Amino acid sequence: MPHDHRYTLTLSCLDRIGIVAAVSTFVANHRGWITEASHHADAEAQRFFMRQDILADSLPFGIETLREKFAPIAEQFGMDWRISDSARKKRVVILVSKQEHCLYDLLARWQADEMNMEIACVISNHETFRSFVEWHGIVFHHVPVTPNNKEHAYTKVEELFQQADGDVMVLARYMQILSQDLCESHPGQILNPRWPNGACRLPAARGSGGARLRAAGARTSARRLGGGATLNV
Template sequence: MGDETPRRYILTLTCPDRTGIVAGVGSFIASNGGLITQAAQHGDALHNRFYMRVEIQADTLPFYLDELRERFAPVAKQFDMEWSVSDSSVKKRMLVLVSKLDHCLNDLLHRWRNKDLHCEIPCVISNHNDLRSFVEWHGIPFFHVPVTPDTKTQAYAEVERLFREFSGDFMVLARYMQVLSDDMTQRLRNRIINIHHSFLPAFVGGKPYHQAFERGVKMTGATSHYVTAELDAGPIIEQGVIDIDHGNSIEEMVRLGKDIEKSVLSRSVRLHLEDRILVHRNKTVVFK
């Protein structure tokens, strides 16, 4: 969705499934004159849980976001909803963390400067200094926060401080080769997106391409997920694969893998920016 799409309010909700939810939400919107431009819902029969995402054309409502929230609260309460509303005209603020490999960063920055990703990038943080010039060419502040075994605690505190200082909405680990602290991932639950360079749950950990080569698989993949305390075990957002064969060395697998890593990551970022991902019980509902 580009900037020229009319402003929309995006309502996402989940609640126990029962009769009348669509009617309740639909009638609330219609009674206020709201035009629904997109809607999707999912009923999880196994857990009797309902999920919904609705886009409302903002100028069809006779009030603004705050009042929309206020007026919707009783409906939400009636159905015991977890819910939120966002405004498509307010760009989310995404911090990017990166190490030395820049294919994901390059891809994200390109989409950002072409307005293909509708967000702000207030700063980029790296444990190395290599990518400073490239980031700064974009007019984006670059922070070098080195991480050593001894300074991990201070380093992550600094990362989180920058996240607060720059009013970050979420973080993207664009091949950031460090494992964040447990309590930080707790505080930023469902707000840190990581790209792992394997088809999870196969090949958890630091050397997935080596593992894949050893096993002789015929495809390799990439997986984006929200970061949780357990390594590479958070809710999966997107996955992708590419064919490989006996002729591909580990180095070639690394090179080929980059393409699928960056495309899986950027698709995930877009889904997050458009509030299309709902998380429940370590699994995602993704309304594409």
């Protein structure tokens, strides 16, 4: 049976007993074949995070029915959740500041078709890479971030992400601390990867941007984009 077409369930909720059992039993009851699974609990945030890859052809129905049938379990545990289809390329929104190596690496891999994704747009707090990004035929948005406009700036980032129909935000050396609201609005959708040639990470700061990302479920491997990078929060 081919393993290339998968449905991926990602979820987060308040940590409690029975989450793994409920989800795994649900999949098994519908004859679903789990090809990969991972989960962890964040004691600081008191939240639980899970990801399961399910072989699409093992289920007797499609993704919309899967979502409908899973919804009662999600409601029972108060889950933030999503089910994605590997047949649909992820729409990625890249956030970058002024250091180029992570952005260059992503665009080079994307051009070489090494990553199963579409780059919906690039958002930056500087104009530095506008011509480079637009030369690749990618939409570029400049959203300045200052100590006095952060709430407005991250509201704008949220608007652009929604307008782009984004699936994932990738922080490609984006040297700003994301707002708590932005992180909490996108559990499991914010990647802060590390490339072999250097870490792409949030700067250290009071308020712990890394903790915000963990609470938002950002501990998701960037391998899902095909790049072989690892998360660094």
